[in-house]
Amino acid sequence: MSPDEYCQQKAAQSGSSFYYSFLFLPKPRRQAITALYAFCREVDDAVDETSDPAIALNKLIWWRSEINTMLGGQPTHPVTRALLPHMAAYGLEGQHLLAIIDGMEMDLNQTRYLDYIGLQRYCWHVASVVGILSARIFGVTHPQTLEFAEKLGLAFQLTNIIRDVGDDARKGRIYLPVNELQQFGVTAADILHARHSDQFVALMQFQYERAQDCYEQAMALLPPEDRRAQRTSLIMAAIYRALLVEIKDDGFSVLKQRISLTPIRKLWLAWITYVRG
Numbered sequence: 001m002s003p004d005e006y007c008q009q010k011a012a013q014s015g016s017s018f019y020y021s022f023l024f025l026p027k028p029r030r031q032a033i034t035a036l037y038a039f040c041r042e043v044d045d046a047v048d049e050t051s052d053p054a055i056a057l058n059k060l061i062w063w064r065s066e067i068n069t070m071l072g073g074q075p076t077h078p079v080t081r082a083l084l085p086h087m088a089a090y091g092l093e094g095q096h097l098l099a100i101i102d103g104m105e106m107d108l109n110q111t112r113y114l115d116y117i118g119l120q121r122y123c124w125h126v127a128s129v130v131g132i133l134s135a136r137i138f139g140v141t142h143p144q145t146l147e148f149a150e151k152l153g154l155a156f157q158l159t160n161i162i163r164d165v166g167d168d169a170r171k172g173r174i175y176l177p178v179n180e181l182q183q184f185g186v187t188a189a190d191i192l193h194a195r196h197s198d199q200f201v202a203l204m205q206f207q208y209e210r211a212q213d214c215y216e217q218a219m220a221l222l223p224p225e226d227r228r229a230q231r232t233s234l235i236m237a238a239i240y241r242a243l244l245v246e247i248k249d250d251g252f253s254v255l256k257q258r259i260s261l262t263p264i265r266k267l268w269l270a271w272i273t274y275v276r277g
Contacts, residue, residue, distance in 0.1 A: 001078075002078075003078040003082035004031050004035070006038070006079065007031075007035045007038035007078065008034055010038040010042070010079075011034050011037050011038055011041070018037060018236055020235070020263075020266045020270045021233075021235035021236045022034060022232065024231070024232065024235070025138075025232055028086075028089075029090075029138065031082070032089070032137045033134060033137050033138075033232070034082075035082040035083040035086060036083065036086075036092075036130070036133055038079045039083060039097065040100060040130060043060065043063050043104045044104060046060055046063065047059075047060070047104045047105075048107075048171075056108055057108055060101050060104055060105050063101055064101055066080055067080070067101070068094070070084050070087075070094075086137065090136045090137045092136055092137070093133075096132060097133075099124075099129045100125065100129055100130060102125050103122060103124075103125025103126035103129075111172055111173045111174065112173075112174055112178055112188075113177050113178065114177065114178045115179050116177050116180070116210075119175060119177055120154065122175075123153070123157040123158070124150075124153075124154070127153040127154060127156055127160075128149075128150040128151075128154050130153055131149035131150055131151075131233075132146050132149050134232075135233065138229050138230050138232050139226065139229030139230070140226060141223075141225055141229070142226050144222075144223050145222065147221050148218050148223075148226075148230070148233075149230075151214060151218040152214075152215070152233060152237060154214050154218075155211055155215045155218055155237070156236070158207065159241075159243060161175045161207070162204060162207050162208065163243065163247060163254060163260075164254070164258065165191065165204075166194060166255040166256055166258065167258055169191050169192050169194065169255070172192075174188055174192070176191070176203065180203065180207075181203065183203075184199050184200075184203035184206065186200050191255070194255035194256050195255070196253065196255055200255070201252050204252035204254070208244060208248050211244055212244065215241055219237070231273065234273050235269070238269045238270070238272070238273040239269050239270065242269055243259070243260065246259055246261060247259050
């Protein structure tokens, strides 16, 4: 199996909404974004699929070393071997890959965030940086496009947090800021024990509105001259915003189930967004 085939398999297996947005890219850019996505999956799995935090930390230490080895031109892992040719081609920076690993390490050290400012810092590491790297792969001619990508990454992560409240709670993690739980009268125990209430719905409506505002801010930042190049980002946004609305329409029933869109709906949204340009 070639490095590109390894990354393709990693991306396809995930069933992620992002995978559907890659389908319309030219082959070189598709290979580059698939390699980046596979890297993100590898380091995320190093934490989420390892029960012992010490082992997970050692895996992240290895990945930091592997990124530095790749930057020196001698990658050993299929993902870094696939990623290396695209680093210079699309102006990707090693410090951003290392920042993603830092974000994964935060999950080993922190399971609560006191306020939105702290949560934003986490989101920058695990999502906004990915947005910046992705935008460079898709094509950037205006510096404001990177601001668009950074804000869109935040919107994606806020959507993930809303969708995964129950899944995260079962891992002992609560990403909803502590001061906002207090503001709406929801306790950590309510989240951890999946107690759905009017207070919880109000809290999630607040999270929903903030995420939607982030999408609006991101779209306002995208320069017209880069809109066509960033169609893949727009496809991702269309799918994620549809998911966000689906969660709201289902009454934010996220504590005991994981709401998702069907593959055919994701593909339809991807096609419609692509055609509209």
